[in-house]
Amino acid sequence: AEQNRELKERIAQLKKERNAIILAHYYQRDEIQEIADFRGDSFLLAQKAAQTDADVIVFCGVHFMGESAKILAPNKKVIIPDERAGCPMADMVNVEGLRALKRQHPNAKVVAYINTSADIKAETDICCTSANAVKVVNSVDSDEIIWVPDKNLGDYVSKFTNKKMIIWEGYCNTHDMLTVKDVEEMRAAHPNAQFVVHPECRPEVVKLGDFVGSTTAIIKYCKESDCQEFIVGTEDGTGYQLRKDSPEKKFHFATKYLVCPNMKVNNLKKVARCLETMQPEIYVPEDVADKARLSLERMLLVK
Ligand code: CIZ
Ligand code: SF4
Known part of the structure; x- marks a missing residue:
């Protein structure tokens, strides 16, 4: 605790010196969410990066999230606590594979979940998040959709659209681990x-x-519901905001395995170190960023 207090003071000092802000995804460790200027999902945080007056963004999440922030805030420096924090789901689709699928389905439009690298976003017609995926898919002016990379979210969206969806076989190792049996046991x-x-x-x-x-x-x-008790089927870091919003309610994570190891790679020590060294920095080539930005901006126009 003493060490954390010192680290937090050092981070606050460095933040002032660098004119930096700290953005933390809901899946980050509590110690990081505690010191963040903003907590949120990947898209909200990318928008915060674009809107801030700060010169430096410390993005605490996984790599594609830092990239999305850099794409929307190309003139700011985006640094991350640890460059090994990637997203295995985002890494399940590559540019060659996506291009091959586009050649097979020349009339299809590509919808990419925000959990993708900048390279994939640059090959995409429109991005979406898990919050707006159904609306985005239904907004596309094509009956055929190539969907990358999450097969589970793709399956969910396909129930709310008449479009033909060609679904990539990616998935999140963490969320995909949750089984019906786990949920039934928790319900009991x-x-x-x-x-x-x-x-x-x-x-x-x-x-x-x-x-x-x-x-x-x-x-x-969960904040607005009258219900007092929840079984939660998403990554365990979300508990920080859930408990902060409703300290009187009970939140049980559906299993103890709902932990994304990549998200947990970041810690206070690494936040302090990256503010000191201004490394590692997120870099997205300009031509890739320009194309990727279009696919994010198209998403913003969907009402
Ligand atoms: O977009 C995000 O932040 C992710 C990965 C999950 C979500 O549902 O917000
Ligand atoms: Fe990727 Fe899943 Fe981790 Fe999110 S929780 S960063 S989708 S591996």
């Missing part, structure tokens, strides 16, 4: 709880949800 143990679930989970698990939504949507739902 907590019969008064509602099950709130992220659409990155398997279709048969998502089907069990009393509420299905993105991290932001789950947080809003």
Whole structure:
């Protein structure tokens, strides 16, 4: 605790010297969410990066999130605590594979989940998040959609659209681990709880949800609901905001395995170090960033 206090003071001092802000994803360790200027999902944080007057953004999340911030804030320096914090789901699709699929389906438009690298976004017609995926897909002026990379979210979206979806076989190792049996056991143990679930989970698990939504949507739902107890089917870091919003409510994570190891690579020590050394820095080549930005901006126009 003493060490954390010292680290937090050092970070506050360095933040002033560098004119930096700290952005933390909901899946980050509590110690990082505590010191963040903003907490949020990947898209909200990228927008905060674009809007801030700060010169330096410390992006605490995984690599594609830092890239999205850099794409929307190309003139700012975006640094990350640890460059090894990647997203295995984002890494499941590559440019060659996506181009091959586009050649096979020349009339299809590409919709990419925000959990993709800048290279993939640059090959994409329009991006989406888990919060707006259905609206985005339905807004596209083509009957055929190439969907990357999450097959679980793709399956969920396909239930709310008449479009033909060609779905990439990627998935989130963390959310995909949750099983029907896990949820049934938790329900038996907590019969008064509602099950709130992220659409990155398997279709048969998502089907069990009393509420299905993105991290932001789950947080809003639990805060506003009259229900006092929840079984949570998303990454465990979300507990920080859930408990902060509703200290009197109970939140049970559906298993103890809902932990993304990449998200947890970041810690206070590394935040302090990256502010000291201004490394590692996120770099996106200008031509890639310009194309990727278009696919993010098109998403913003969807009402
Ligand atoms: O876009 C994000 O931040 C992710 C990865 C999840 C969500 O539902 O917000
Ligand atoms: Fe990627 Fe899943 Fe981790 Fe999110 S929780 S960063 S989708 S591996």
